[in-house]
Amino acid sequence: MKILGIETSCDETAASVVEDGRTIISNVVATQIPFHAEWMGVVPEIASRKHTEWILPVVREALDKASLKPGEIDGIAATGRPGLMGSLLVGLTFGKTLSWSLGKPFIAVNHMLAHLYAAHLAADVSYPYLGLLVSGGHTIICKVAGYDQIEVLGTSIDDAAGEAFDKVAKFYNLGYPGGAVIDRLAEKGDPRAAAFPMPSLHKGEHRYDVSYSGLKTAAINQIDQFWNPSYPRTDENLAAAFQEAAVKILLSRLFRAVEDTGLTTVVAGGGVAANSRLRKLLAERTDIECVFPPLSLCGDNAAMVAGLGYQYLSRGIVSSFSETASARVEG
Numbered sequence: 238m239k240i241l242g243i244e245t246s247c248d249e250t251a252a253s254v255v256e257d258g259r260t261i262i263s264n265v266v267a268t269q270i271p272f273h274a275e276w277m278g279v280v281p282e283i284a285s286r287k288h289t290e291w292i293l294p295v296v297r298e299a300l301d302k303a304s305l306k307p308g309e310i311d312g313i314a315a316t317g318r319p320g321l322m323g324s325l326l327v328g329l330t331f332g333k334t335l336s337w338s339l340g341k342p343f344i345a346v347n348h349m350l351a352h353l354y355a356a357h358l359a360a361d362v363s364y365p366y367l368g369l370l371v372s373g374g375h376t377i378i379c380k381v382a383g384y385d386q387i388e389v390l391g392t393s394i395d396d397a398a399g400e401a402f403d404k405v406a407k408f409y410n411l412g413y414p415g416g417a418v419i420d421r422l423a424e425k426g427d428p429r430a431a432a433f434p435m436p437s438l439h440k441g442e443h444r445y446d447v448s449y450s451g452l453k454t455a456a457i458n459q460i461d462q463f464w465n466p467s468y469p470r471t472d473e474n475l476a477a478a479f480q481e482a483a484v485k486i487l488l489s490r491l492f493r494a495v496e497d498t499g500l501t502t503v504v505a506g507g508g509v510a511a512n513s514r515l516r517k518l519l520a521e522r523t524d525i526e527c528v529f530p531p532l533s534l535c536g537d538n539a540a541m542v543a544g545l546g547y548q549y550l551s552r553g554i555v556s557s558f559s560e561t562a563s564a565r566v567e568g
Protein backbone atom coordinates (compact mmCIF):
# COMPACT_ATOMS: atom_id res chain seq x y z
CA MET A 238 0.00 0.00 0.00
CA LYS A 239 1.49 3.33 -1.07
CA ILE A 240 0.29 6.26 1.02
CA LEU A 241 0.79 9.92 0.15
CA GLY A 242 1.48 11.96 3.30
CA ILE A 243 0.95 15.70 3.54
CA GLU A 244 2.28 17.89 6.35
CA THR A 245 1.67 21.63 6.70
CA SER A 246 1.16 22.13 10.44
CA CYS A 247 3.80 24.81 10.92
CA ASP A 248 6.47 26.17 8.59
CA GLU A 249 7.44 23.18 6.44
CA THR A 250 5.44 22.28 3.35
CA ALA A 251 6.03 18.55 3.05
CA ALA A 252 4.81 15.58 1.03
CA SER A 253 6.02 12.00 0.95
CA VAL A 254 5.13 8.57 -0.38
CA VAL A 255 5.67 5.67 2.03
CA GLU A 256 5.01 2.02 1.22
CA ASP A 257 3.46 -0.29 3.83
CA GLY A 258 4.14 2.13 6.66
CA ARG A 259 7.86 1.53 6.46
CA THR A 260 9.62 2.17 3.16
CA ILE A 261 10.11 5.82 2.27
CA ILE A 262 9.85 6.12 -1.50
CA SER A 263 10.01 9.91 -1.64
CA ASN A 264 10.23 12.60 1.02
CA VAL A 265 10.04 16.26 0.03
CA VAL A 266 10.35 19.03 2.63
CA ALA A 267 10.19 22.65 1.49
CA THR A 268 11.32 24.73 4.42
CA GLN A 269 10.16 28.29 4.95
CA ILE A 270 13.01 29.12 7.35
CA PRO A 271 14.39 32.02 5.24
CA PHE A 272 10.96 33.68 5.18
CA HIS A 273 10.58 33.64 8.98
CA ALA A 274 14.23 34.28 9.92
CA GLU A 275 13.84 38.06 9.78
CA TRP A 276 11.31 37.83 12.64
CA MET A 277 13.27 35.10 14.49
CA GLY A 278 10.05 33.09 14.71
CA VAL A 279 7.25 31.61 12.62
CA VAL A 280 4.82 34.27 11.34
CA PRO A 281 1.50 32.40 10.92
CA GLU A 282 0.24 34.59 8.06
CA ILE A 283 3.42 34.06 6.03
CA ALA A 284 3.39 30.33 6.80
CA SER A 285 -0.12 29.72 5.47
CA ARG A 286 0.48 31.84 2.37
CA LYS A 287 3.64 29.88 1.54
CA HIS A 288 1.84 26.57 2.07
CA THR A 289 -0.83 27.71 -0.39
CA GLU A 290 1.85 28.57 -2.96
CA TRP A 291 3.92 25.44 -2.48
CA ILE A 292 1.51 22.63 -1.70
CA LEU A 293 0.81 21.62 -5.30
CA PRO A 294 4.46 21.64 -6.50
CA VAL A 295 5.60 19.83 -3.37
CA VAL A 296 2.98 17.07 -3.73
CA ARG A 297 3.80 16.81 -7.44
CA GLU A 298 7.49 16.45 -6.66
CA ALA A 299 6.82 13.72 -4.07
CA LEU A 300 4.74 11.77 -6.63
CA ASP A 301 7.27 12.34 -9.43
CA LYS A 302 10.16 11.17 -7.25
CA ALA A 303 8.16 8.04 -6.45
CA SER A 304 7.44 7.63 -10.22
CA LEU A 305 3.73 7.52 -9.44
CA LYS A 306 0.73 9.10 -11.07
CA PRO A 307 -1.81 10.50 -8.58
CA GLY A 308 -4.23 7.67 -9.34
CA GLU A 309 -1.62 5.05 -8.41
CA ILE A 310 -1.54 5.93 -4.71
CA ASP A 311 -3.69 3.88 -2.34
CA GLY A 312 -4.60 6.59 0.13
CA ILE A 313 -3.88 10.05 1.44
CA ALA A 314 -2.91 11.07 4.97
CA ALA A 315 -2.66 14.68 6.09
CA THR A 316 -1.92 16.34 9.42
CA GLY A 317 -5.14 17.59 11.00
CA ARG A 318 -3.85 18.70 14.41
CA PRO A 319 -2.13 20.26 16.31
CA GLY A 320 -0.54 23.26 14.65
CA LEU A 321 -1.23 26.70 13.25
CA MET A 322 -4.81 26.77 12.00
CA GLY A 323 -4.14 28.61 8.75
CA SER A 324 -1.27 26.25 7.97
CA LEU A 325 -3.07 23.03 8.89
CA LEU A 326 -6.08 23.97 6.76
CA VAL A 327 -3.96 24.14 3.59
CA GLY A 328 -2.62 20.58 3.79
CA LEU A 329 -5.80 19.10 5.23
CA THR A 330 -8.05 20.68 2.62
CA PHE A 331 -5.64 19.75 -0.17
CA GLY A 332 -5.59 16.16 1.09
CA LYS A 333 -9.36 15.93 1.31
CA THR A 334 -9.80 17.45 -2.15
CA LEU A 335 -7.29 15.06 -3.71
CA SER A 336 -8.95 12.13 -1.95
CA TRP A 337 -12.39 13.15 -3.23
CA SER A 338 -11.24 13.75 -6.79
CA LEU A 339 -9.28 10.48 -6.99
CA GLY A 340 -11.78 8.40 -5.03
CA LYS A 341 -9.03 7.27 -2.63
CA PRO A 342 -9.38 6.92 1.14
CA PHE A 343 -8.38 9.81 3.36
CA ILE A 344 -7.14 9.95 6.92
CA ALA A 345 -6.35 12.98 9.10
CA VAL A 346 -3.53 12.24 11.54
CA ASN A 347 -2.22 13.78 14.72
CA HIS A 348 1.13 15.49 14.22
CA MET A 349 2.52 14.42 17.61
CA LEU A 350 1.59 10.75 17.03
CA ALA A 351 3.27 11.10 13.65
CA HIS A 352 6.44 12.41 15.35
CA LEU A 353 6.39 9.29 17.50
CA TYR A 354 5.91 7.11 14.42
CA ALA A 355 9.01 8.62 12.76
CA ALA A 356 11.27 6.25 14.72
CA HIS A 357 9.31 3.28 13.34
CA LEU A 358 10.26 4.25 9.80
CA ALA A 359 13.89 3.40 10.49
CA ALA A 360 13.87 0.78 13.25
CA ASP A 361 11.87 -2.17 14.54
CA VAL A 362 10.35 -0.96 17.77
CA SER A 363 7.89 -3.04 19.71
CA TYR A 364 5.21 -1.75 22.04
CA PRO A 365 4.89 -0.86 24.85
CA TYR A 366 7.49 1.84 25.38
CA LEU A 367 7.89 5.32 26.79
CA GLY A 368 7.54 8.18 24.33
CA LEU A 369 9.45 11.44 24.62
CA LEU A 370 7.82 13.96 22.32
CA VAL A 371 9.70 17.24 22.18
CA SER A 372 8.89 19.85 19.58
CA GLY A 373 8.47 23.60 19.24
CA GLY A 374 4.92 23.46 20.54
CA HIS A 375 4.73 20.40 22.80
CA THR A 376 6.63 18.44 25.42
CA ILE A 377 5.02 15.11 26.24
CA ILE A 378 6.22 12.11 28.22
CA CYS A 379 3.87 9.20 27.57
CA LYS A 380 3.31 5.48 27.74
CA VAL A 381 2.77 4.09 24.27
CA ALA A 382 0.88 0.83 23.70
CA GLY A 383 0.21 1.14 19.96
CA TYR A 384 0.49 3.52 17.03
CA ASP A 385 -2.40 5.59 18.34
CA GLN A 386 -2.63 4.39 21.92
CA ILE A 387 -0.84 6.76 24.21
CA GLU A 388 -1.31 7.60 27.84
CA VAL A 389 0.11 11.02 28.66
CA LEU A 390 2.15 10.94 31.86
CA GLY A 391 3.55 14.46 31.83
CA THR A 392 3.59 17.61 29.73
CA SER A 393 5.18 21.02 29.97
CA ILE A 394 3.13 23.27 32.22
CA ASP A 395 4.45 26.37 30.41
CA ASP A 396 6.87 26.64 27.48
CA ALA A 397 7.59 23.62 25.30
CA ALA A 398 11.20 22.43 25.20
CA GLY A 399 11.82 23.72 21.66
CA GLU A 400 10.10 26.99 22.48
CA ALA A 401 12.56 27.57 25.37
CA PHE A 402 15.50 27.01 23.00
CA ASP A 403 13.93 29.35 20.45
CA LYS A 404 13.18 32.13 22.95
CA VAL A 405 16.66 32.13 24.49
CA ALA A 406 18.26 32.11 21.03
CA LYS A 407 16.02 34.99 19.94
CA PHE A 408 16.77 37.08 23.03
CA TYR A 409 20.54 36.73 22.57
CA ASN A 410 20.26 37.06 18.79
CA LEU A 411 22.08 33.76 18.30
CA GLY A 412 20.35 32.87 15.05
CA TYR A 413 17.26 31.11 13.74
CA PRO A 414 15.90 28.51 14.24
CA GLY A 415 17.11 28.61 17.81
CA GLY A 416 17.32 24.94 18.81
CA ALA A 417 19.73 23.87 16.11
CA VAL A 418 21.81 27.05 16.57
CA ILE A 419 22.17 26.51 20.34
CA ASP A 420 23.08 22.86 19.75
CA ARG A 421 25.82 23.91 17.31
CA LEU A 422 27.20 26.72 19.53
CA ALA A 423 27.12 24.48 22.61
CA GLU A 424 29.66 22.13 21.02
CA LYS A 425 32.33 24.78 21.58
CA GLY A 426 31.09 25.96 24.98
CA ASP A 427 31.36 24.72 28.54
CA PRO A 428 28.15 23.80 30.36
CA ARG A 429 29.75 24.80 33.69
CA ALA A 430 29.75 28.46 32.61
CA ALA A 431 26.40 28.98 34.35
CA ALA A 432 24.60 27.02 37.05
CA PHE A 433 20.94 27.45 36.23
CA PRO A 434 18.37 26.41 38.83
CA MET A 435 16.49 23.18 38.14
CA PRO A 436 12.72 23.19 38.75
CA SER A 437 11.86 20.95 41.67
CA LEU A 438 10.38 17.55 40.99
CA HIS A 439 6.72 17.39 41.95
CA LYS A 440 4.92 14.56 43.62
CA GLY A 441 1.65 12.88 42.71
CA GLU A 442 -0.11 13.49 39.42
CA HIS A 443 2.36 16.17 38.29
CA ARG A 444 5.46 14.10 38.92
CA TYR A 445 6.32 13.87 35.21
CA ASP A 446 5.45 17.46 34.32
CA VAL A 447 8.14 19.72 32.94
CA SER A 448 8.54 23.48 33.36
CA TYR A 449 10.76 25.74 31.28
CA SER A 450 9.69 29.22 32.32
CA GLY A 451 12.10 29.28 35.29
CA LEU A 452 15.07 28.29 33.18
CA LYS A 453 14.05 30.77 30.47
CA THR A 454 13.78 33.62 33.00
CA ALA A 455 17.09 32.66 34.60
CA ALA A 456 18.84 32.53 31.22
CA ILE A 457 17.32 35.78 29.96
CA ASN A 458 16.65 38.08 32.92
CA GLN A 459 18.84 36.77 35.72
CA ILE A 460 21.91 35.62 33.85
CA ASP A 461 24.32 37.62 36.09
CA GLN A 462 23.00 35.79 39.10
CA PHE A 463 23.77 32.36 37.69
CA TRP A 464 26.89 33.02 35.64
CA ASN A 465 30.14 31.51 36.82
CA PRO A 466 32.58 34.48 36.78
CA SER A 467 35.56 32.28 35.92
CA TYR A 468 34.09 31.71 32.43
CA PRO A 469 33.94 34.33 29.66
CA ARG A 470 30.39 35.38 28.68
CA THR A 471 30.45 33.94 25.16
CA ASP A 472 27.51 32.72 23.06
CA GLU A 473 29.08 29.26 23.09
CA ASN A 474 29.26 29.09 26.88
CA LEU A 475 25.76 30.46 27.26
CA ALA A 476 24.42 27.91 24.75
CA ALA A 477 26.21 25.02 26.45
CA ALA A 478 25.01 25.95 29.96
CA PHE A 479 21.42 26.54 28.82
CA GLN A 480 21.29 23.36 26.75
CA GLU A 481 22.66 21.30 29.63
CA ALA A 482 19.93 22.54 31.97
CA ALA A 483 17.18 22.22 29.34
CA VAL A 484 18.10 18.62 28.57
CA LYS A 485 18.51 17.66 32.22
CA ILE A 486 15.05 18.99 33.07
CA LEU A 487 13.60 16.63 30.47
CA LEU A 488 15.68 13.66 31.47
CA SER A 489 14.92 14.00 35.19
CA ARG A 490 11.22 13.42 34.44
CA LEU A 491 11.83 10.80 31.80
CA PHE A 492 14.10 8.74 34.06
CA ARG A 493 11.48 8.95 36.77
CA ALA A 494 8.94 7.51 34.35
CA VAL A 495 11.37 4.71 33.42
CA GLU A 496 11.77 3.79 37.09
CA ASP A 497 8.06 3.99 37.89
CA THR A 498 6.74 2.12 34.86
CA GLY A 499 9.54 -0.40 34.43
CA LEU A 500 9.48 0.40 30.70
CA THR A 501 13.07 0.50 29.54
CA THR A 502 12.57 1.40 25.88
CA VAL A 503 12.31 5.11 25.11
CA VAL A 504 11.31 6.38 21.69
CA ALA A 505 11.98 10.06 21.02
CA GLY A 506 10.41 12.29 18.39
CA GLY A 507 10.04 15.93 17.37
CA GLY A 508 12.53 18.64 16.45
CA VAL A 509 14.28 18.65 19.84
CA ALA A 510 14.97 14.92 19.44
CA ALA A 511 17.71 16.10 17.06
CA ASN A 512 19.57 17.63 20.02
CA SER A 513 23.03 16.11 20.28
CA ARG A 514 23.34 16.50 24.06
CA LEU A 515 19.96 14.83 24.64
CA ARG A 516 21.02 11.96 22.38
CA LYS A 517 24.37 11.60 24.12
CA LEU A 518 23.02 11.63 27.68
CA LEU A 519 20.30 9.14 26.83
CA ALA A 520 22.77 6.87 25.07
CA GLU A 521 24.91 6.85 28.23
CA ARG A 522 22.10 5.08 30.08
CA THR A 523 22.96 1.56 29.05
CA ASP A 524 19.97 0.19 30.97
CA ILE A 525 17.63 2.08 28.61
CA GLU A 526 17.15 1.21 24.96
CA CYS A 527 16.66 4.57 23.30
CA VAL A 528 15.39 4.88 19.78
CA PHE A 529 15.80 8.17 17.98
CA PRO A 530 14.53 8.83 14.46
CA PRO A 531 17.31 9.68 12.00
CA LEU A 532 18.04 13.43 12.10
CA SER A 533 16.21 13.93 8.79
CA LEU A 534 12.98 12.62 10.37
CA CYS A 535 13.14 14.48 13.71
CA GLY A 536 11.79 17.77 12.38
CA ASP A 537 8.54 18.15 10.50
CA ASN A 538 8.20 15.86 7.50
CA ALA A 539 5.42 14.03 5.68
CA ALA A 540 7.00 10.55 5.73
CA MET A 541 5.95 10.20 9.37
CA VAL A 542 2.43 11.28 8.37
CA ALA A 543 2.24 8.79 5.51
CA GLY A 544 3.66 6.02 7.73
CA LEU A 545 1.15 6.62 10.48
CA GLY A 546 -1.61 7.04 7.90
CA TYR A 547 -0.86 3.52 6.63
CA GLN A 548 -1.48 2.12 10.12
CA TYR A 549 -5.03 3.49 10.01
CA LEU A 550 -5.85 2.92 6.35
CA SER A 551 -4.56 -0.67 6.32
CA ARG A 552 -7.06 -1.37 9.13
CA GLY A 553 -9.86 0.27 7.17
CA ILE A 554 -9.95 3.35 9.42
CA VAL A 555 -10.71 6.49 7.42
CA SER A 556 -11.66 10.08 8.23
CA SER A 557 -14.77 11.81 7.05
CA PHE A 558 -14.56 14.94 4.93
CA SER A 559 -16.16 16.84 7.78
CA GLU A 560 -12.91 16.35 9.71
CA THR A 561 -11.55 19.79 10.44
CA ALA A 562 -8.24 21.22 11.59
CA SER A 563 -7.53 22.02 15.22
CA ALA A 564 -4.73 23.86 16.98
CA ARG A 565 -5.14 21.60 19.97
CA VAL A 566 -3.28 18.34 20.44
CA GLU A 567 -6.24 16.43 21.92
CA GLY A 568 -9.79 16.12 20.79
Ligand code: KG4
Pocket residue numbers: 247371372373374375398399400402403414415416417420507508509510511512513535536537
Ligand atom coordinates in the same frame (compact mmCIF):
# COMPACT_ATOMS: atom_id res chain seq x y z
O1 KG4 B 1 8.98 19.10 15.43
P1 KG4 B 1 9.41 20.42 14.95
O2 KG4 B 1 10.23 20.50 13.70
O3 KG4 B 1 8.18 21.37 14.74
C1 KG4 B 1 7.12 21.39 15.66
O4 KG4 B 1 6.27 20.48 15.59
O5 KG4 B 1 7.17 22.30 16.52
O6 KG4 B 1 10.22 21.09 16.15
C2 KG4 B 1 10.77 22.35 16.02
C3 KG4 B 1 11.52 22.66 17.29
C4 KG4 B 1 12.01 24.11 17.32
O7 KG4 B 1 11.71 24.67 18.58
C5 KG4 B 1 13.50 23.95 17.14
O8 KG4 B 1 14.25 24.99 17.73
C6 KG4 B 1 13.76 22.63 17.82
O9 KG4 B 1 12.67 21.82 17.42
N1 KG4 B 1 15.03 22.01 17.43
C7 KG4 B 1 16.03 21.72 18.29
C8 KG4 B 1 17.08 21.17 17.52
N2 KG4 B 1 16.67 21.13 16.22
C9 KG4 B 1 15.41 21.65 16.18
N3 KG4 B 1 16.12 21.91 19.62
C10 KG4 B 1 17.26 21.54 20.21
N4 KG4 B 1 18.32 21.01 19.55
C11 KG4 B 1 18.27 20.80 18.22
N5 KG4 B 1 19.31 20.27 17.55
Ligand code: ZN
Pocket residue numbers: 348352372373507508536537
Ligand atom coordinates in the same frame (compact mmCIF):
# COMPACT_ATOMS: atom_id res chain seq x y z
ZN1 ZN C 1 6.55 18.90 14.57
